[in-house]
Amino acid sequence: MGTTKTEHFTNKQNQIAALAKALGHPARVAIIEYLLKVNACICGDIVNELPLAQPTVSQHLKELKNAGMIKGNIEGNAICYCIDEKMIDKLLNYFTNISTKLTKQKNNCC
Amino acid sequence: MGTTKTEHFTNKQNQIAALAKALGHPARVAIIEYLLKVNACICGDIVNELPLAQPTVSQHLKELKNAGMIKGNIEGNAICYCIDEKMIDKLLNYFTNISTKLTKQKNNCC
DNA sequence: TTTGTATATTGCAATATTATGATAAAGATT
DNA sequence: AATCTTTATCATAATATTGCAATATACAAA
Numbered sequence: 620m621g622t623t624k625t626e627h628f629t630n631k632q633n634q635i636a637a638l639a640k641a642l643g644h645p646a647r648v649a650i651i652e653y654l655l656k657v658n659a660c661i662c663g664d665i666v667n668e669l670p671l672a673q674p675t676v677s678q679h680l681k682e683l684k685n686a687g688m689i690k691g692n693i694e695g696n697a698i699c700y701c702i703d704e705k706m707i708d709k710l711l712n713y714f715t716n717i718s719t720k721l722t723k724q725k726n727n728c729c
Numbered sequence: 730m731g732t733t734k735t736e737h738f739t740n741k742q743n744q745i746a747a748l749a750k751a752l753g754h755p756a757r758v759a760i761i762e763y764l765l766k767v768n769a770c771i772c773g774d775i776v777n778e779l780p781l782a783q784p785t786v787s788q789h790l791k792e793l794k795n796a797g798m799i800k801g802n803i804e805g806n807a808i809c810y811c812i813d814e815k816m817i818d819k820l821l822n823y824f825t826n827i828s829t830k831l832t833k834q835k836n837n838c839c
Numbered sequence: 840t841t842t843g844t845a846t847a848t849t850g851c852a853a854t855a856t857t858a859t860g861a862t863a864a865a866g867a868t869t
Numbered sequence: 870a871a872t873c874t875t876t877a878t879c880a881t882a883a884t885a886t887t888g889c890a891a892t893a894t895a896c897a898a899a
Contacts, residue, residue, distance in 0.1 A: 620858040621884025627780035628755035632762070636755040643750030644887085645738035652742070655830055666845085670737035675888050677847055682886095696845055696896040704831050711828050714821040720765055721814050730888045731854025754857085776876085785858050787877055792856095806866040806875055 638710055641686030646671060646679045654689065654702050665700065748820055751796030756781055756789050764799065764812050775810065 625633050642648055646669060653668050666676045680700065683689045687706050692699045735743050752758055756779060763778050776786045790810060793799045797816045802809045 620882055621856065623754060623756075623857065623885090624780065625755060628759055632755040632758045636753055636758045639749045639751075639758070640753030641749075643746055643753040644733060645735060645742040645746040646733075646887095648742045648746045648749070649738055651827070655827060670734065671887095672889050673846075674848080674890080678887080681847085698846065702827075702831060704828070707824055707828050707831065711821070711824040714817055714824060717761070717765060717812075717817050718814070718821050721812060721817065730852055731886065733855090733887065756857090781857095782859050783876075784860080784878080788857080791877085806873095808876065 635710075635713055637686055638688065638706055641683055641688050644679065646676070647683055647688075650676075650679060650683060651688065651702060654700060745820075745823055747796055748798065748816060751793055751798050754789065756786070757793055757798075760786075760789060760793060761798065761812060764810060 628636075642651070649669060650665060653665060665680070666673050669676050671679075680689070680691075684691055684700075687703055689700050690703050691701075738746075752761070759779060760775060763775060775790070776783050779786050781789075790799070790801075794801055794810075797813055799810050800813050
């Protein structure tokens with residue numbers, strides 16, 4: 620137990636859940652917002668922006684990268700991170716679809 | 730340790746993270762999709778739809794409810810759940826905003 | 840080549856999550 | 870009232886996540 624039973628769900632469900640989970644921590648939301656704010660990818664100062672120790676930030680960056688939310692390029696002794704638009708669009712499409720369906724069927728019960 | 734340092738992040742960051750976290754498990758994604766599929770709120774058969782034991786489903790429903798993603802009405806000895814459009818729209822707006830900004834600044838680095 | 844700087848990894852402690860069996864609660868049915 | 874059905878809660882086990890100090894890695898600069 621303690622392990623998610625991913626094998627019982629569809630690929631798409633697991634994929635959406637993985638993306639959502641990646642954003643399921645305020646530090647990772649803050650990282651995305653910072654990358655957005657500074658425009659494109661600025662290297663280096665992500666650690667200074669966050670109220671967390673460097674290894675913790677590094678770990679959050681790793682999780683965002685694993686989920687595909689950010690891309691990273693090595694540039695000298697720094698690493699340049701930026702948002703992967705494709706993943707944001709995947710989420711955007713998903714929620715747009717849900718919202719559209721909800722509006723159509725105006726679920727007027729609860 | 731083990732505890733998220735929510736106090737160091739903004740309310741909005743925590744809020745988005747909480748919503749994303751609620752969808753950060755395939756069972757909860759499946760629940761949302763099922764509620765959407767059957768249109769409005771059907772009572773009762775959520776448990777039968779999912780490959781998980783009843784207490785597990787109950788717990789996932791509770792988490793979705795805590796996050797505000799679904800609303801629940803008591804109807805006889807069943808409970809009637811349905812999606813809360815407001816929260817979906819909150820996420821939709823959030824990702825629309827990010828996507829718009831990303832497109833504008835065409836982050837052409839990585 | 841030593842020193843500095845930036846990021847990653849390791850190891851570990853504290854806490855959270857996932858999952859389920861057993862049981863409770865509450866209305867419905869007979 | 871006794872029973873059925875449905876959902877919630879409790880207790881517990883297994884695993885995951887969060888966070889950081891210590892350390893490693895890797896390039897830059899002196």
